Amino acid sequence: MSRLSQQVVTLKIDGRDVGARSNETILEVAHENDINIPSLCSVEGLSVVGSCRLCLVEVRGTSELVSACSTYVREGMDIVTHSERLSHYRQTILSLFFSERNHLCAVCVSNNHCELQGQAQALGLSHVEVAYRYPQLPVDASHERFVIDHNRCILCTRCVRVCDEIERAHTWDVAGRGVQALVITDLNEPWGSSETCTSCGKCVQVCPTGALFEKGKAVAEMSRRRRFLPYLAKTKEKSS
Amino acid sequence: MMPEELTELAHKEQTDAQQWQHQIHVCTATGCLSAQSDQVYTALTREVRDRGMDKTCRVKGVGCLGLCSAGPLVQVNPAGTLYQHVQVDDVPELVQSLKHSPVERLVCSTDIPFFQQQVKIVLANAGNIDPERIEEYLAVDGYQGLLQAVTEMTPSEVISEVIHSGLRGRGGAGYPTGLKWTTVAKADSHQKYVICNADEGDPGAFMDRNILESDPHCIIEGMAIAGYAVGATQGYIYVRSEYPLAIKRLRNALRRAERLGVIGNNIFESAFRFQIDVRLGAGAFVCGEETALIASIEGRRGNPRPRPPYPAEAGLWGQPTLINNVETLANIPAILRNGGGWFATIGSSQSTGTKVFALTGKVNHGGLIEVPMGMSLRSIVFDIGGGIPNELAFKAMQTGGPSGGCIPETHLDMPTEYETLNQIGSIMGSGGIIIMDETSSMVDVARFYMEFCQDESCGKCVPCRVGTAQLATLLTKIAEGMATPEDLILLEELCDVVKHTSLCGLGQSAPNPVLSTLRFFRHEYLAHIRQ
Missing domain, CATH: 3.10.20.740 (Ubiquitin-like (UB roll))
Structure with missing residues (x-):
């Protein structure tokens, strides 16, 4: 079957x-x-x-x-x-997300538009019990219109998938493993010098946190437009 | 090739072997090679030639002789005298002794339980045949199982035989092999695959490596039989690139098998065709997980994906795929030759057959062993292993590597079976056993394995990626005496979350070493904690 x-x-x-x-x-x-x-x-x-x-x-x-x-x-x-068990697990998983990198909502472009923040509010996460890891991570602002701030990335790979599956450019991918993993452009070159990036901005629109954002956006100004996605996915399905 | 040719070649090799008065077997598996057994081999060959004995005495490189801790090992047949720690300087005396009595100071007694209590099915040829010559494998009934399957049995009869044998997956989880074969055989597709998982990665485990180095043809034969049974025409052996010798011997064996026609098109003049290719892993432990392994063969990043669909339904390139571990496949030729009923009489009722273990750590006799299932853990440590050196006390037995647990003295009388090991919070695992004495700290052991899992997590799912890192941090804090009682509670809570919410087996089993040491050695944790 x-x-x-x-x-x-x-x-x-x-x-x-x-x-x-x-x-x-x-x-x-x-x-x-x-x-x-x-x-x-x-x-x-x-x-x-x-x-x-x-x-x-x-x-x-x-x-x-x-x-x-x-x-x-x-x-x-x-x-x-x-259930009680599920909500305990979900809260702990969210805590792990928050502890992994440097999520500082108060100064984030996505404050109030962030899905990680939204889930934490919805699930009533009042504090993080595990230790913050405070890793030192780079910010790549070499692209003329967009920025990637790895401190806010949760490795959901939405950018990787949208770039590969919808835009068909496959500029993004994941390098390294475990807590060392990072999303990269091309063969880990600066985004600005990427030869495959079409600057379409779909990755920026699907990012759930403030990791990918448009230049010029200040705190809490980065909202996302995603309505194009199901439509494009349908078109892709039809054409293939 | 014709079936008669196979018998003819085997017979010729058997006759040839009888002409030698002496056959000197030198272990050339990685264990002994690391102790320069290759130099011993060269020196022996030269010495025999120089003394003009090369018409009556043959020096032969063989696979693993078992007692790796006493390497380099040399065995003189047909007398069966085993020599240990043989150095190049010992060679003249050794060759001289062939005409007289053995060199006493080098003799390793084979009367000890280490040799007497083992039962060899998988390792039957290891140490006896030259892994680089297919003729020697043929002489010990090699490819007879495949011949029988292809020429006399239907695929479903082959599967019945495997079901009847009660064989279970030797990769660690113990899934019934016959059932797995059935599901792939029943899957509807014109293209199916058989994969041999040789991505052995547990610290201290070297069973698969030694099987591949000692008897590569039994894996090829096992895969071809599996291919015939499930309806696959293409096989892949996924072996980690850290095993250069195993890869070399495997590739050599594949070439010989192809040339002879035991794999390829029209095997034994039948319509069955089967081809095998070798694929190398690039060093990621997680690629032992079947969906990650498949991704890696497909040329993608070795990340696991959620199951279902299981590989039996949608595996390699979306096609039904059978994935078996090296040791599982190594059992298949013997099961076909002797029947599933014969196999089921060995071992215990729920765990039939034998299990190969790599016995290491604080134990007198370390090496590669094969014991019947159901043997007590105590026998493995104290009879086969010969007990703990330096008159120290036994503390724990670690099985299953980073997915397993530590078994204390009080549980040593349990039989070696999948279920009993699960009950006490460990797993059978692929076969690594590390023995620890009273000087080992169990918190350090737990921390070692957690750091291993943290390094080897692919980073895809959050509980494993961040959870193992947090657990490793907590264990370090405990080991360094900086932890509070609250940290211990958090440790247990996190273990629960990582175990139940991780995406694949790596994360789901990563907390096992912590949970089992907490269960049996909690006092050691408490002793480290500031009150």
């Missing part, structure tokens, strides 16, 4: 009966039904990576948690999206 053969299934999310197609993910079905599952790495129109782990949900009858963004719905599934 291939995933493409679309079947109609019914399942339960948080006790509510919902209908769905078998090629939809738990996250998609939940959003369709106005059930909020937090997530940071997933964005409509881009491929799924399942790396932020915020969208983990419980499936009754199994002990393991599954990421809602990468799991397809099945007939009779009974999904719990909010």
